[in-house]
Amino acid sequence: MNNMKNEPLAVTGIGLFTSVGKDKQSTFNSMLNGTSGVRKIERYNTHGMRTFIAAYIPAEEAGLAQNASQVDLMYKMSETVMTEAIAQSGISEQDIADALFVYAAPPIEPHWESRLKQHDRHRGLGVRWTLGGINEDIVKSGQPDASLLPHCLNSSNAVLLQHDFNIKRPPVVVNTACASGASAIQIAVDTIQMGYAKKAIVVAVDASATQEGLTRFSLLSAMSRKNEIPELASRPFDVDRDGFVMGEGAAALVIESTQESAIDRDVSGYILGCGDSTDIYHPTRSSPDGGPISDCMAKALIGTGLEIGDIDCINAHGTSTPENDEVESLGITKLFNEYADKIPVTANKSMLGHTLSAAGAIEVCISLLTLEHQVIPPTINLENQDPSIHLDIVSEPREMKMNTVLSNSLGFGGQNVSILLAKTKEI
Template sequence: MKPLLLSHFTVTSCIGKGLQQTLDALLQQRQALKPCDFETVDLPTFIGEVEGVDEVTMSEGMQAFDCRNNRLAKLGLEQDGFDQSVNAAIRQYGAERIGVFLGTSTSGILETEMAFRNRDESTGALPDGLDYGKTQNTYSVANFTRHYFKLTGPAAVVSSACSSSAKVFSVARRMIEAGLIDAAIVGGVDTLCLTTLYGFNSLNLLSSQACRPFDKDRDGISIGEAAAFALLERVPETATPGLASNTSQKDIVLLGIGESSDAYHMSSPHPEGLGANMAMQQALHSAGLQPSAIDYINLHGTATPSNDAAETKAVSALFGEENRDVPCSSTKGATGHTLGAAGGVEAVICALALQHGFIPGGLNTQTTDTELPLNYQLQNRPQALQRVMSNSFGFGGTNCSLILGLASAITAETADKS
């Protein structure tokens, strides 16, 4: 594939609002997961909650979109000057030439949960104020974003569980390469709600403490919420293969994408990581790279026994004995598992790692499982990085791997691939 430029990006999660707070939290390995005190939930688990979401107000004419998910989307869009960057792109390309492709899993289902709580006792009717189309419907967050920027280009939401906001990079890439758009807002938003907390609890997948990916005593996930966005554009033309003339060497490019759907089980990964392996292979192939070119892997790493074991087998099979020392970690110990936003969140974390030259250590993990033979990093590690892989594997076997790199990592061969 032809590389694409992440010209601007931002992330908001429990570890911080915007890039600087997020970077500081990662470098300090700051703990932000806390005992669950969300809404009326009574479960012995930890969550990653973003502060201030309930204080966000919708602009005039946007009140119909008011729900926790869209409030977090608005909060995220207004960090790091991202909204200003999109408006500049609109002036450059036109409102009809910018796409919106976002991921979410539960969207604004919290509003429906609250509506059912307040339904008419005699008729069972839901309150008149509930607008399903603009709140709970999965398309709501893309629709909100289009209206927020007054965009008229194509828009879609991917809701493929935990791979959702990684797979949108692939949707945008196809639309750009087809010439239908010139730029795209990609990423994802997911927020806390009762459905996910009680649902994952019913599957015995919640940890009673802050999650510990790849720990020998790992026992489940900690659910978080987040909003992550990137503006994806073509790499500017250049006469010199390898670096665009209008691009800094610290700019981030999307080098490769791999997707698979193994459909092994509704809620469990293939025990040998078959689909995960296929997604990583395809990402390397699309980037024209060998496994040895990857400097760091941001693992999906949910901290459930089966997920971490399956991902280990997939990575080990692909990277092999000669590349088994590639450093890797899961950042879900910091942010929690942000579900439909996870792919976008971790893509931005990878971009920060590339720009600032470090490998984030896996928070909360005390003793790595000796049966999972990966070069898992417990502490932050300073290291110059050129290319990194980010894995996102969802329920039902929907898998996606992204390869991101510095602009200086674009080779003549990569630039010519289509």
């Protein structure tokens, strides 16, 4: 938690790459049209999988070969969103060199397809991999392949991007599960407010719709099994929701201090405050009373001079799992009391799926576009709002005058982050 008086920070650049658009404008337009990015997975054989839909990004849509690895796909999406955000911000090469670079991403692991390919290659040479020792013939069977190294390191994409964009400072790679993107923004905000940076480039990316990724969340019974009509599967706050749908995508933001010099460029909006809380109730479940979520949102208001009545819209974490949506709505009700059912709430995951490590940053970008265009994108598939959820869920695009949006991210492991955004610096 930040005890200092907050300096509003300007967001001068935004970049987006999602299942419904390859840049920020096409993404936002698609969302206003209620377009779902969820589809049946054709990336690999899904036989035997309980869930085989996702709002995923086929590698060729990112300009890569069809069989490109997830590591390469994440690099490409990151590069695309960074380029878009930096171009909009108009910051100089020197500013980029001196900027803090925060990168939210999932852990890197070699996926089974590539592991088996390597295995086959070595097996052809009479080598087997077994538990209790690697057959020494592996090394002697062929030339070592140094290009494999980046595919097993969590720092590799971040460092490659840092170097390709000529950023001098080392990247800070963050993973707080589903709150990662928001945590990355919070790290940037904290660092600028502590006086250790004037500008920050934040990138958040995820491409986990792999066999391993989907199966793991299925095992936790967290995923929707509404495979028949993919675009209807993600339905936050609807009574028929049955789990989240995985998504892939990336977001980038250029965040700048406004203290030392007035920014004479277009500003997408301002970050007024960040709040976080740790929920130690259960590894994957939130405290049933929504207390830590309520605390998290309350902390985002500290030092901003704003009160709960000043919040114009909430961009909910809204995953479409039965439990998340219920507990998040409890948390909202607990904090906002009589205002709770008057504040419009929207859930971007209804269209984009749950982009995991990228979600927090993608949703902050969507929230800033919401403020810029003064229209709230809908929560699609809300046919019958859960009667236990007493919130104003926006199910159609809603134009209205807004100056603030509160964006929530709630992660496994009890990591909650809320970010308060505003259209103008002074409220």
